[in-house]
Amino acid sequence: MKRIYLDYAATTPIDPQVVQAMLPFLKQMFGNPSTLYSDGQLVNAAIKQARTRAAKIINSQAEEIIFCGSGTESDNLAILGVARFYRNKGQHVITTNIEHHAVLHTVEHLKKKDFAIDFVPVKSNGIVDPADILRKIKKETTLISVMYVNNEIGTIQPLRAIAKKIKEWKKRNNRSSNEPPFFHTDACQAAGYLDLDVQKLGVDLLTLNGSKIYGPKGMGMLYLKKGIQLEPLMFGGGQERKLRPGTENTAGIIGFATALELVQKKRAKEGQRLKKLRDYFIKELIRRIPKVIINGDPVKRSPNNVNISILDIEGEAVLLHLDKLGIEASSGSACDSENLEPSHVILALGRPYEYAHGSLRFTMGQWTSKKDIDYVLKILPPIVKKLRSISPLDIKPKLYL
Amino acid sequence: MKKMDVVSQKTGQGWVYSKIVKDHFFHPRNLLLAEAKKGEFDAVGEVGSPACGDVMKMWIKVDPQTEKIKKLKWRTFGCGSAIAATSMFSVMVTEKGGMTIKQALKIKPQDIIKRLGGLPDRKIHCSVLADKAFHQTLNNYFRQTGQYQRIITEGSRVIDRRLNITEKDIEAAVLEGAKTIDDVQKILKVGVGDPKAIPQIEELIRFYTEKYYGK
Numbered sequence: 272m273k274r275i276y277l278d279y280a281a282t283t284p285i286d287p288q289v290v291q292a293m294l295p296f297l298k299q300m301f302g303n304p305s306t307l308y309s310d311g312q313l314v315n316a317a318i319k320q321a322r323t324r325a326a327k328i329i330n331s332q333a334e335e336i337i338f339c340g341s342g343t344e345s346d347n348l349a350i351l352g353v354a355r356f357y358r359n360k361g362q363h364v365i366t367t368n369i370e371h372h373a374v375l376h377t378v379e380h381l382k383k384k385d386f387a388i389d390f391v392p393v394k395s396n397g398i399v400d401p402a403d404i405l406r407k408i409k410k411e412t413t414l415i416s417v418m419y420v421n422n423e424i425g426t427i428q429p430l431r432a433i434a435k436k437i438k439e440w441k442k443r444n445n446r447s448s449n450e451p452p453f454f455h456t457d458a459c460q461a462a463g464y465l466d467l468d469v470q471k472l473g474v475d476l477l478t479l480n481g482s483k484i485y486g487p488k489g490m491g492m493l494y495l496k497k498g499i500q501l502e503p504l505m506f507g508g509g510q511e512r513k514l515r516p517g518t519e520n521t522a523g524i525i526g527f528a529t530a531l532e533l534v535q536k537k538r539a540k541e542g543q544r545l546k547k548l549r550d551y552f553i554k555e556l557i558r559r560i561p562k563v564i565i566n567g568d569p570v571k572r573s574p575n576n577v578n579i580s581i582l583d584i585e586g587e588a589v590l591l592h593l594d595k596l597g598i599e600a601s602s603g604s605a606c607d608s609e610n611l612e613p614s615h616v617i618l619a620l621g622r623p624y625e626y627a628h629g630s631l632r633f634t635m636g637q638w639t640s641k642k643d644i645d646y647v648l649k650i651l652p653p654i655v656k657k658l659r660s661i662s663p664l665d666i667k668p669k670l671y672l
Numbered sequence: 673m674k675k676m677d678v679v680s681q682k683t684g685q686g687w688v689y690s691k692i693v694k695d696h697f698f699h700p701r702n703l704l705l706a707e708a709k710k711g712e713f714d715a716v717g718e719v720g721s722p723a724c725g726d727v728m729k730m731w732i733k734v735d736p737q738t739e740k741i742k743k744l745k746w747r748t749f750g751c752g753s754a755i756a757a758t759s760m761f762s763v764m765v766t767e768k769g770g771m772t773i774k775q776a777l778k779i780k781p782q783d784i785i786k787r788l789g790g791l792p793d794r795k796i797h798c799s800v801l802a803d804k805a806f807h808q809t810l811n812n813y814f815r816q817t818g819q820y821q822r823i824i825t826e827g828s829r830v831i832d833r834r835l836n837i838t839e840k841d842i843e844a845a846v847l848e849g850a851k852t853i854d855d856v857q858k859i860l861k862v863g864v865g866d867p868k869a870i871p872q873i874e875e876l877i878r879f880y881t882e883k884y885y886g887k
Contacts, residue, residue: 585725587751591689591697605725606751606795613725628725628749661703661755663718663729663747 272597275643279483279575279636280422280460281601285526286485286637292529293487296522304519305508314521321528328535329477329494330468337493338524339515342459342480343373344504345493346416348515349455349476350377352501353414354386357451361411362386365452367399367428368619369421374457375615378416387411395621397426397567405436410444413451419461419472423603423616423632424567425576427465430456434473449498459483463534463636464542464574475499479531481523485637486530490523545635546574552633552644553577559652562668566603566617566630575635578603580617580626582666584658589631592654598647603630625666690789693756700755702762704731704745713743715816717809720801726750728758728805734813740770746805753791753798760787761802773810777824779803781884796884797847831869831876839876846880853877 276284296317302310304318319333326333339345354364366378368390382388389407393399399417408415415437417428437454441447455476458467462484469477476499481490495501495514507516534541549572557563562582581589586602593600603614605628613627620626633647689697708716713731720726727750733743744762748754761784765776781799785791791799807824814822831839845856853873 583749585749585751585754588697588755591694591752595698604751606753606798624725660705661700661747662749663727664749 275598275646277598277600277633277635277639277643277647279639280425280632280634282482282488283485283636284638285487286530286533288533289486289526289530293522293526296525300521304521305510318519318521318524321524324528325492325531328467328531330470331494332497334512335495335497337495337511337514338519338527339491339493339511340489340520341491342371342457342478342483343491345478345480345491346371346373346455346457347377348493348501348504349478349495350374350414350416351381351504352514353451353453353455353476353499354381355502356500357413360451361409361413363389363409363411363413365389365391365404365407365412365415367417368392369397369399369423369426369616370416370418371422371457371459374416374418393426393619396571397421397424397616397620398571399428399433401429401432401436404433405440408437408440408452413453414455415452416455416457419456419458419465420573421567421616422460423614424578424620425460425573425634426567427461427571427573428456430472430474438473453496453499460573462531464538464545467535469494469496481527481530484530484534486534487523487526490520490527492527541637542574545639548635548639548641548644549574549577551641552648553579555648556651559648560655562666564622564626564668566620566622566626575639577633577635578617578630580622580630581655582625582629582668583662583664584655585628586630588658589651589654592658593647593651596650598650600634601632603632604628625664688792689752689756692760692787692789693752693791696756696759696788697752700759702745702759702766704747708745713745715809715813717805717807717812719804719808720750726754726798726801728754728801730758730802730805730809732806732809732813734773735770739772739774741765741773741776742770744806746802748801750801751795751798753795754801756788757781757784757791757799758802758805760784761799761806765806776806777810793885794849800847800884831872842873842876843880846877847884850877851881 300314302314304311304315322333322336325336339348362385364378364381364386366374378388391399391403391407404415417430417433419430420427434454437452453475456474457478459478459480460483462479475496477494479492482488501514503514505516510516510519553565556579560581564580566578566580586604587606590600590602603617605613613624614630617627617630708731713733716731718729720728728746728748730746732741735742744765746758746762748758764779764787765771781803784799784802785796811823814820842856850856856877
C-alpha cells in the first residue's frame with residue numbers, strides 16, 4: 272500500500288539533489304578543513320562557499336553564519352549564549368507560550384538559574400500581539416525570542432512589527448543596536464515558505480535546521496548579527512569562530528546550504544500551490560465532518576499546515592486508523608506525547624483539554640499531491656464516524672472560528 | 673526493526689502495539705453501539721474526564737441468582753490502549769458463561785495487560801480505566817439492589833497531612849510513571865509538606881509499583 276506522508280513539519284525526506292551535492296564529501300573529499308595540505312584546503316573552500324551561499328539567502332554576511340548540529344542546538348546557543356554573556360546587564364528574558372520545546376525548556380532552565388522569564392501569551396488565533404511583548408521589556412531584558420512559524424498550528428508571528436517595537440524601545444532608552452535586548456527567532460518551520468531576509472525581519476539571531484527543508488538531519492544554523500557576543504556552549508578548537516568547535520560536518524554543511532537554496536528558490540510557487548491545497552483541505556474537512564474546529568489563524572498561517580480538533584474522539588486512536596490505511600500524520604493528544612501531557616500550543620489558544628486530545632495535524636510538502644488529500648478526505652469521515660459511535664461524549668463546541 | 677505504531681511529534685519516541693492489542697483496537701468487542709433499551713442492563717457507570725483524555729462508560733447485566741455477569745458493554749473516549757484494554761476486559765469478564773462478581777473483582781490491570789500481550793509502560797494507566805469503570809458500575813448496581821455494605825470504597829488515607837496528599841494521589845502518580853518521590857512531586861505539582869510522611873510515601877510508591885508493574 273502506498274504510504275502518504277503528511278507529517279512534513281516533523282521532518283522531511285531529503286531531496287535527491289541534496290544527496291548528490293553531499294556525496295563527494297562523504298567519499299573522496301574527506302579532508303579536515305583545518306589542515307594545511309591541499310585536500311583539506313579544498314574542503315575548506317567548499318565550506319566557505321556554503322557559508323556564503325547561506326548568508327546570501329538570508330541577506331547577511333558570511334561571518335554571521337554559524338553551522339551547528341540541529342535547530343535545537345542553534346536555539347540553545349542563541350538563548351543560553353546571549354543570556355549568559357550579558358548576564359551582568361540583566362537577567363530577564365521574554366518569549367511566547369507557544370514556542371517549541373527547544374526554546375521553552377532552555378528558557379525554563381534559565382528560570383532555574385534565577386533568570387526572570389515572561390511567557391507572553393498568544394491570542395486565541397495563535398498569534399502574539401507585539402504590544403504585549405513591548406509591555407514586558409524592561410532595563411534588565413537581554414533577550415526576546417519569538418518563533419517565526421509555529422510547528423504545530425503553523426501560525427506566522429509578526430516579527431517585523433515586534434522588531435520595530437524593540438527598536439523604538441531601544442531608542443527611547445538610549446541603547447545602541449549592539450546592546451541588549453536582542454531579538455531571536457526560531458525560523459525552522461518558516462524556511463520553506465517565507466522570506467528569511469534578516470535585515471527586513473529586524474532580527475539579531477535566527478535559527479534554521481536541515482531536517483525541515485529536505486536537507487540532512489543533524490544540521491542546524493544560527494545567524495548571529497555582527498557585534499553581538501555569545502558565551503559558547505562547547506569548548507575546543509577554533510571552528511565557527513570558537514562558538515561551535517568540532518571538526519566540521521562537511522557533507523552536512525554542503526547539504527544544508529544546497530537544501531536552503533533549493534527550498535527558498537521555489538518558495539513562492541510551492542507556497543501558492545500548497546496554500547490552495549490547504550484551503551481546499553480545510554474547507555472539505557469542515558464540510559464532510561461535523562464538529563471540526565481549526566486551530567490557529569486560517570490566513571496568517573504557513574501554507575502547508577492543517578491542524579484541526581475533531582470533537583468527541585481522541586487523536587491517537589485516529590492516527591492508528593490512519594496509519595492502517597497508509598496515512599502518516601500526528602496529534603496534539605496527551606497519549607501521543609512523551610510526558611502524557613496534551614499539546615501546550617492547543618491549550619495556549621484557550622481551548623479546553625478535549626480540543627487538544629482530539630487534535631490532528633496534517634502538514635504537507637514537496638511531494639504532496641491533490642490525490643493524497645482527496646484520499647484522506649475519503650477515509651477520514653468513516654474513521655471519525657466509527658470512533659464517535661464508540662464514544663460516550665457529545666461535546667458542545669463553544670467556539671467556531 | 674519493528675515499525676513504530678505511534679511516534680511522538682515532539683520527541684520522536686514511538687511505541688509498538690502487539691497483534692492482540694491491534695486486533696482489539698480495530699475490532700473492539702462488546703461495544704454498546706445503539707441506545708441501551710429499557711431493562712437491557714442493571715447498572716451503568718462512568719469514570720474519567722475529557723480533560724484527562726480518557727472517559728469510560730460501562731453497562732452490566734447481572735444474573736441475580738448466580739451473580740454472574742451475563743452482559744458487559746462499554747463506550748470510550750480514549751486512545752488505542754484504552755480501547756483495546758477495555759475490550760479485552762469485557763471479554764475476560766463475559767467469556768465462558770460469565771464471571772461472578774467476586775471473580776471479576778479479582779482481575780488486576782496486569783491480568784488484562786498479560787492477555788493483551790503487553791502494553792508500553794507509558795500506557796499501563798490506560799488499562800486501569802476499565803478496572804475503575806467496572807468498580808463504579810458495580811457500586812451503582814449495589815446501590816440499586818440495596819446492597820450498600822458491598823459498595824467498594826476507594827476510601828483514601830491521608831499521608832501528608834500538611835498538603836493533604838492521600839494514598840490515592842500516590843497511586844495515581846505511580847500509574848503515570850512516578851518511580852521516586854521527586855517524580856511524585858513533579859506529577860502532583862506539590863512538594864512534601866510533612867517530612868515525617870516521606871518514609872510512608874516511599875513505601876506506597878513501592879507498593880503501587882509492585883501492584884501495577886509487578887516489579
